[in-house]
Amino acid sequence: MAQEARMAVSRTRPIPYGGYHVNSIPDHDPQLTETGPGTPMGEYMRRFWHPVCMSEELTDVPRYLRILGEDLVAFRDKSGRVGVLHLHCAHRGASLEYGMIQQRGIMCCYHGFVFDVDGTCLEVPFPPGEEREGDKARRTIWQGAYKAREEHGLVFAYMGPPGDEPPFPIWEGDYTVHTDDELVPYSNHQTCNWMQVQDNSVDQYHHIPLHTTALVPGHEQGTTFTEAGAAPYLIRPDLQFFPVDDGRTMAWTSSRRFDENKIFIRVNHQILPNVSFHSYLFEDGSKRKHFSRVHMHRWSVPVDDHNSKMIGWRVFGPHIDTRDVGKRHLVGFEKMDFLEGQCGMRRPERLQYGQGELPPVYKDHRERPAYHEAQHAPGDYEAVCSQRRIAVHALESPMKFDQGVYLFRKMLRDALNGQNPAASADGIKTWLESCGGRPKSYCSGNILLVPQASTPESEVKARRGIAADVIKATIESNSLSGDERDAFMQARLSEIEQRYG
Ligand code: FES
Ligand SMILES: [Fe+2]
Numbered sequence: 001m002a003q004e005a006r007m008a009v010s011r012t013r014p015i016p017y018g019g020y021h022v023n024s025i026p027d028h029d030p031q032l033t034e035t036g037p038g039t040p041m042g043e044y045m046r047r048f049w050h051p052v053c054m055s056e057e058l059t060d061v062p063r064y065l066r067i068l069g070e071d072l073v074a075f076r077d078k079s080g081r082v083g084v085l086h087l088h089c090a091h092r093g094a095s096l097e098y099g100m101i102q103q104r105g106i107m108c109c110y111h112g113f114v115f116d117v118d119g120t121c122l123e124v125p126f127p128p129g130e131e132r133e134g135d136k137a138r139r140t141i142w143q144g145a146y147k148a149r150e151e152h153g154l155v156f157a158y159m160g161p162p163g164d165e166p167p168f169p170i171w172e173g174d175y176t177v178h179t180d181d182e183l184v185p186y187s188n189h190q191t192c193n194w195m196q197v198q199d200n201s202v203d204q205y206h207h208i209p210l211h212t213t214a215l216v217p218g219h220e221q222g223t224t225f226t227e228a229g230a231a232p233y234l235i236r237p238d239l240q241f242f243p244v245d246d247g248r249t250m251a252w253t254s255s256r257r258f259d260e261n262k263i264f265i266r267v268n269h270q271i272l273p274n275v276s277f278h279s280y281l282f283e284d285g286s287k288r289k290h291f292s293r294v295h296m297h298r299w300s301v302p303v304d305d306h307n308s309k310m311i312g313w314r315v316f317g318p319h320i321d322t323r324d325v326g327k328r329h330l331v332g333f334e335k336m337d338f339l340e341g342q343c344g345m346r347r348p349e350r351l352q353y354g355q356g357e358l359p360p361v362y363k364d365h366r367e368r369p370a371y372h373e374a375q376h377a378p379g380d381y382e383a384v385c386s387q388r389r390i391a392v393h394a395l396e397s398p399m400k401f402d403q404g405v406y407l408f409r410k411m412l413r414d415a416l417n418g419q420n421p422a423a424s425a426d427g428i429k430t431w432l433e434s435c436g437g438r439p440k441s442y443c444s445g446n447i448l449l450v451p452q453a454s455t456p457e458s459e460v461k462a463r464r465g466i467a468a469d470v471i472k473a474t475i476e477s478n479s480l481s482g483d484e485r486d487a488f489m490q491a492r493l494s495e496i497e498q499r500y501g
Contacts, residue, residue: 011397028390032412033193035302036069040416045273046160047425049168050301051311052084054187054333055153062106064097067159069304074148074155078103083117084157086144090121096143113138119145152313153185166429167437171277172481176293176441181317183297186331187309188343189361190300190381193390194274194308195409197300200384201276202241202404204254204268207233210383211339228325228338232256232264232285238463241404242471244442246422247411248272248431251442251474252404253467258285260452263463265470269442270408272415272423274300279445281338282325291489292445295320306389310342334361341379346370440478440485446470446493450500462500469496 015021035042045068053074057063062075064087071087073096083106087095094110101107105116107123114123121141126134146157147165152175158165177183190197200206211225212234225233237254244251249271256264264285269277278296283289298312314331318324327337336342344362362368365385374382398406415423422431432439450466453459473492477485 026392026394028193028388029195029393031416032393032409033195033390034305035194036305041273041412042068043160044416044425045302047164047429048160048166048273049149049156049158050274051154051187051299051309052148052157052301053155054185054311055150055155056185056333057187058082058155060101062097062099062101064095066303066307067157068302070159072146072157073097073099073106074157075099075101075106077101077105077117081117082148082150082155083115084146084148084155085115085117085119089113090115090141090143113141115143115145117145117148119143152183154311154313160425164425164429166425167432169432169437169439171294171297171439171441173438174482175297175313175315176443177315178293178317178319181315181319183313184316184328184331185311185313186336187311187333188336188381189303189334190308190310190385191306191344191363191365191389192308192385192387193305194300194302196384196387196391197308197310198270198274198276198408199391199405200380201278201298201300202250202252202268202270202408203402204237204239204252204266204404205401206380206383208236210378210380213377224339228282229284229323230282232258232283235264237266238460238467239401239404240464240467240471241407242468243407243411244471244475245431245439246427247414247420248423248428249442250404250408250411251471253471255463255467257452257459257463258447261449262288263448263450263466265446265448265467267442267444267446267470267474271439272428273412276300277441277443279443280320280322282321282323283445283447284323285447287322287447288449289322289445289447290493291486292320292322294441294443295445339379340377341374341381343381344368344370344385346374346379438481442471442474444470444474444489448493448500449497466496466500469499 032041035045052067053065058076062073065072065074072084073087074084076082085096089096089108091111091113094108096106098109099106102114105114105122107114112125116122119142121138124134124138146159148155148157235256237256239254241252251267251269254266258264266279276298277294280292280295295315301309301311303309316326316328330337334343334345340346414420421427453462477488480488
């Protein structure tokens with residue numbers, strides 16, 4: 001009877017005090033959220049390079065990692081090569097996090113087997129006189145290993161079938177970073193599934209409730225966009241989403257009328273399966289600006305189905321941080337310098353951990369010292385990690401401004417279901433090969449000199465037209481590179497200003 005009463009209820013028809021009718025929780029969405037070995041998303045993810053840790057996590061002892069539900073160990077051997085191996089020794093399972101780093105490879109602490117960075121067994125110690133037997137034995141045993149490489153302070157691994165890896169993407173050949181600018185690595189643990197971290201990358205609509213209030217006396221500067229002086233972010237954006245690159249990536253615009261003469265068109269870019277590019281975070285809207293590039297390059301990497309890492313680079317330097325307000329010393333492992341609440345730690349300077357150690361990573365959003373403070377001044381970490389360890393998509397109530405979340409999920413499903421071969425792992429590999437591993441980003445920040453239209457209706461029409469024209473121009477600019485592309489965009493954005501002026 002109770003079951004029948006539940007079934008008869010529609011979630012879209014409000015029932016006062018009707019909690020009883022909606023108290024059963026459906027399962028999460030396994031297709032998008034589960035990434036362990038053998039799962040559809042897990043197999044898809046394993047066909048891409050992912051950052052797995054920061055270079056600074058590789059010290060004189062091996063580093064335990066969990067990525068895509070696999071227990072791993074990462075280390076840099078004494079000849080400088082990086083290894084990412086399965087955690088448990090192929091002999092009898094001791095963890096290689098207790099291994100000894102060698103000139104070449106790593107030695108298991110238990111019986112002294114030595115494994116190279118590619119998993120080859122280099123040595124099985126046998127008693128004196130039986131060395132030949134040891135040599136024979138080492139040829140029959142090997143440790144699971146993944147290809148690794150380091151880029152700008154991050155360690156990347158390819159965890160798929162050997163030989164199928166795509167080119168490592170170096171966006172535009174220089175990550176869109178000017179020679180005077182610098183990529184600064186960071187890694188922020190999230191106690192939730194990767195998909196909701198990725199969802200948050202495209203969620204540009206949460207800024208006012210989440211990033212403009214801070215009730216904790218004496219809280220850090222930068223807790224809110226108001227304090228960061230990023231006034232345009234205090235205006236609700238008009239969002240438009242554009243699948244581009246044949247459905248492999250999605251560009252989206254957030255358009256805001258900043259003052260009667262200026263309109264802020266922010267273009268962010270998201271790439272299947274888990275990459276996002278974000279333009280300038282501290283924009284104050286004070287000056288005309290055309291085609292400012294990437295300020296944050298980020299991956300949402302599954303640790304397992306209940307944890308993930310927001311890991312990537314912040315860009316520092318005069319060409320992107322035009323206000324010079326970024327705080328480099330606050331960007332790193334479990335640290336981020338903007339909008340407190342990017343990671344569970346919140347204020348890194350208050351953390352207790354030993355000299356030379358990395359800060360601890362908390363296992364749940366309620367079980368950390370900053371919990372009560374976070375209730376007064378929540379940030380992205382609190383909003384995203386509290387959507388349950390794995391958000392239940394079946395319980396969501398989508399709004400128009402959530403469109404990008406659902407579009408990107410659809411692009412992922414199409415890739416997994418074979419409905420968009422261009423976005424399959426092979427399709428993306430082919431695309432990366434065709435551009436020599438140098439794909440183009442759509443990401444840009446633009447303050448355009450366009451006067452406010454005379455009526456609300458014509459203003460809405462104009463801002464949507466401007467945003468669509470910016471995307472159109474960016475698509476056209478994709479055949480160009482570097483200064484040539486920049487000059488093309490400067491000219492096209494000036495034309496747009498004239499057209500709507
Ligand atoms: S368990 Fe590693 S060498 Fe024996
Ligand atoms: Fe946010």
